Amino acid sequence: MDFVFKIAGQAGAGVMITGRMMVKCFTRGGYNVIGYPEYPSLVRGGHNTVQVRISDKQIHSPRHDCDLVIALNKDAIFYHMESMAEGGMIIYDQLIDPSRFKLRPDVRMHALPLSKLTLDVGGTEQMKNTAALGAALAAVDYPFGMLETLIREELARKGEEIIKVNISAAKAGYDFVKSGGISFGKQIKPASDVRKTIVTGNEAIALGAVRGGMKFYAAYPMTPASSILHYLIEKERQFSIIAKQTEDEIAAMNYAIGASFAGARSMVGTSGGGFALMTEALGLAAMSETPIVVALVQRNGPSTGLPTWTEQGDLRMALHASQGDFPRVILAPGDVQEAFFLSAKAHNLAEKYQIPVLILSDKFLSETVFSTERFDQSRVKIERGKLVKGPLPALAPMTRWKRYAITDDGVSERALPGTPNGMHVGTSYEHDETGFSSESFIMRAKQVDKRAAKMKKLLKEMEAPDVFGATEGAEVTLVTWGSMKLPALDALALLETKGIRTRLVSFTHIYPLNPRAVKKALRNSGITVMVENNPTAQFAGLLKEYANVKLDFHMLKYDGRQFFAEQITEEVVKLKEAGFKGQQRIEVIEKEDMEYYNPQRHGL
Amino acid sequence: MVAITDYNVAEKSQWCPGCGNFAIVGALKGALADLQIPQHQAVIVSGIGCSSKLPHYVNTYGFESLHGRGLPAASGIKLANNRLTVIDVGGDGDGYGIGSGHFLHIMRRNYDLTYIVHDNQIYGLTTGQASPTSQLGMKTKTTPYGVVETPFNPLSTAINGGATFVARAFAGDMAHMKEMFKQAIAHRGFALVDVFQPCVTFNKLNTYDFFTKRVYKLETEGHDTTDRMKAIEKAYEQVKTNYERLPIGVFFKEERATYEDTLPQIKEKALVDQPLSGLDISAVYPDME
Numbered sequence A: 001m002d003f004v005f006k007i008a009g010q011a012g013a014g015v016m017i018t019g020r021m022m023v024k025c026f027t028r029g030g031y032n033v034i035g036y037p038e039y040p041s042l043v044r045g046g047h048n049t050v051q052v053r054i055s056d057k058q059i060h061s062p063r064h065d066c067d068l069v070i071a072l073n074k075d076a077i078f079y080h081m082e083s084m085a086e087g088g089m090i091i092y093d094q095l096i097d098p099s100r101f102k103l104r105p106d107v108r109m110h111a112l113p114l115s116k117l118t119l120d121v122g123g124t125e126q127m128k129n130t131a132a133l134g135a136a137l138a139a140v141d142y143p144f145g146m147l148e149t150l151i152r153e154e155l156a157r158k159g160e161e162i163i164k165v166n167i168s169a170a171k172a173g174y175d176f177v178k179s180g181g182i183s184f185g186k187q188i189k190p191a192s193d194v195r196k197t198i199v200t201g202n203e204a205i206a207l208g209a210v211r212g213g214m215k216f217y218a219a220y221p222m223t224p225a226s227s228i229l230h231y232l233i234e235k236e237r238q239f240s241i242i243a244k245q246t247e248d249e250i251a252a253m254n255y256a257i258g259a260s261f262a263g264a265r266s267m268v269g270t271s272g273g274g275f276a277l278m279t280e281a282l283g284l285a286a287m288s289e290t291p292i293v294v295a296l297v298q299r300n301g302p303s304t305g306l307p308t309w310t311e312q313g314d315l316r317m318a319l320h321a322s323q324g325d326f327p328r329v330i331l332a333p334g335d336v337q338e339a340f341f342l343s344a345k346a347h348n349l350a351e352k353y354q355i356p357v358l359i360l361s362d363k364f365l366s367e368t369v370f371s372t373e374r375f376d377q378s379r380v381k382i383e384r385g386k387l388v389k390g391p392l393p394a395l396a397p398m399t400r401w402k403r404y405a406i407t408d409d410g411v412s413e414r415a416l417p418g419t420p421n422g423m424h425v426g427t428s429y430e431h432d433e434t435g436f437s438s439e440s441f442i443m444r445a446k447q448v449d450k451r452a453a454k455m456k457k458l459l460k461e462m463e464a465p466d467v468f469g470a471t472e473g474a475e476v477t478l479v480t481w482g483s484m485k486l487p488a489l490d491a492l493a494l495l496e497t498k499g500i501r502t503r504l505v506s507f508t509h510i511y512p513l514n515p516r517a518v519k520k521a522l523r524n525s526g527i528t529v530m531v532e533n534n535p536t537a538q539f540a541g542l543l544k545e546y547a548n549v550k551l552d553f554h555m556l557k558y559d560g561r562q563f564f565a566e567q568i569t570e571e572v573v574k575l576k577e578a579g580f581k582g583q584q585r586i587e588v589i590e591k592e593d594m595e596y597y598n599p600q601r602h603g604l
Numbered sequence B: 001m002v003a004i005t006d007y008n009v010a011e012k013s014q015w016c017p018g019c020g021n022f023a024i025v026g027a028l029k030g031a032l033a034d035l036q037i038p039q040h041q042a043v044i045v046s047g048i049g050c051s052s053k054l055p056h057y058v059n060t061y062g063f064e065s066l067h068g069r070g071l072p073a074a075s076g077i078k079l080a081n082n083r084l085t086v087i088d089v090g091g092d093g094d095g096y097g098i099g100s101g102h103f104l105h106i107m108r109r110n111y112d113l114t115y116i117v118h119d120n121q122i123y124g125l126t127t128g129q130a131s132p133t134s135q136l137g138m139k140t141k142t143t144p145y146g147v148v149e150t151p152f153n154p155l156s157t158a159i160n161g162g163a164t165f166v167a168r169a170f171a172g173d174m175a176h177m178k179e180m181f182k183q184a185i186a187h188r189g190f191a192l193v194d195v196f197q198p199c200v201t202f203n204k205l206n207t208y209d210f211f212t213k214r215v216y217k218l219e220t221e222g223h224d225t226t227d228r229m230k231a232i233e234k235a236y237e238q239v240k241t242n243y244e245r246l247p248i249g250v251f252f253k254e255e256r257a258t259y260e261d262t263l264p265q266i267k268e269k270a271l272v273d274q275p276l277s278g279l280d281i282s283a284v285y286p287d288m289e
Ligand SMILES: Cc1ncc(C[n+]2csc(CCOP(=O)(O)OP(=O)(O)O)c2C)c(N)n1
Pocket: B048, B049, B050, B051, B052, B067, B090, B091, B092, B093, B094, B095, B118, B120, B122, B123, B124, B125, B126, B131
């Protein structure tokens, strides 16, 4: 069983909340569920959708085509008709006149008097999507009780009156579909009692950080990173952390570095534009050897770009940001479990090596909600490295502690303010062993070498890529970094049905790259295809640079959406048909243009 | 007992002979000693500039951040460990120019920290460009025909902006300056001390002599530091008299809850004193299942 709903309506109509409710509803029924939102950068007037994919098998990414669309506005019919699965169904608000649109003979259309249904039970226009949710569940014969319980819990704080009306609205939608004999023709019954958790990439990053000992978070709102800030501020007191909205990203980064200098594990979260503003301070963290974690949630650049869409275009920026050379680590989780554990690991690495660590996510992973197991938090261990505990031996008068002592592994002992006899200056200038500014040529070279020496041990902390699918005898090997693991995993299954033995090599530890691990993972890999969500194959370039590995094909997508498994599959099949010959560069673009931003352009 | 000499360091200060910064360091050490703040309990933060080298010359913890970023770094330090005495120092270019956005917002928040601005009305370290407080008409490397931009008024801005302690000192009057620093550090909340600091190398207009002739102490005039409107009037005196009369002393003072006071999570223990491991995140699952 593999079924895809899409709830679509005008921004502000509550589509996102309804989507999340639906995800919960089916997760509670024991299904694997993915809730994938799309929305333009408009608060009102734009077109919002949530795609809810449910399956009794492992699924990893949204599907391109939908089975059942709940259309709360006319745009929904216009936009989503093309991507309806064969024999699909659209249930639309009766206020919409579908005859204005090109319909498909195989797609069933059913009108729903949403306004009437909600108003009749004493509800408001705002509750139309609750009624629609009820209708959607009825169409697949999912028990209403699941939804009723959920509404009770979600609205518990709003009082019995509100709960009652919402349940009535949902029931009205449910009953209308049932009594009208509208049925998709597919029954979805609760599958098991196993209860999974639903979590977005951003929530996983936040929770991993907190479990990893993060005590201080600073950020300035920026999509698609903002939900980390919202989540942490909401839980601030419960977790006993401080999460601060600052005046800008420059402040956020410098607050976090200050807090870390004082001894609190610290993180900032932003997207490309905000990270550009943090760039100077990234170097401050490096020079003063202050641990810092940056969650960089990518959207499409350059500049303001596409604020609410996805891309993996900031890898080179993360790698090269800030002047001079200094060690750093880049991690890129490929799913929510990895987001949790890598976020915790980032804090260990930052503190053990006293360096900046970047977590690269993107809008797709960060804002999509996935059903998953509870995080096995016992696996998270806190390692603080060479942190001084307790008072240090007395210093000679007028001298300071050697915070930046030259060591073999490049890491020096670190004393926090408040530690007796540990006085020193953390500084953005080149400095001597006590932190005093120094322009000695010899000291300069020594400090550069000391910082660089950290890379040696760090390389051992970098895990080899994960290998999925055909470990032996692969005809094709897909290579991904970060979130593109998800559609690639689903493509593995699809390619299997096409008779193409495929392996997936998924990188989460992006920099520094261990050349031996790269080569090992790519041994006997057949035809290699990099699948990357950017226009220049940034990670393929890194593989070439650091492991001297050249991949046969670069499959690239940079239109605002992530890859869908169907698209990867289609391109690989085409490649095979062409005898794996042709241009190295393969571009994938969505077939139908959505242009959600400006519906007027389509006369909507 | 902390002696003033405990704050000494062996390294020689790198400022020009006669620079007002020497007196500022001296007065700051004196204030710390008078307040008996242990070396390891103080963090002196700075930006970048001649003035921002100060943390190197006081034997406490120090953090010399980036140009204009001393205030956010100091804020982070204070939030992470509110037991520390946190003092941020920097130049007029640093705080009122490149860092001006942070200056405006830190006052609203009223963290319990002290901000000392070495206001030499010039960019010293970068060898003599105009600063936000350069006097109208002054010729500098970047204003060959004289400054035409209205000078930034840090005191009136601070009084309007939510600072809870606003004072001015003059580097030529060390005893008075030390008293200002002491009061500022002892004050619970955000305290600004803007210091007239002669830059003997690049500012030939606002010299020791210039200030000695013009400054007078607000205390001697019976100024009421709780009267906000009066304080603003005093802050405008330099404009009104075309720099003829320059009041120094405490302009304004009020008691207001600090930002830290509003955070129950650090009421008992500073963030850095709380355990890192073992936090059970299971409590969040009910919302997610
Ligand atoms: C981002 C950045 N821009 C420019 C500089 C160069 N710079 C260093 S100090 C300074 C101005 C110094 O003036 P001020 O802050 O008044 O300090 P002073 O030297 O007068 O004490 C400038 C422009 C820098 N270090 N960083």
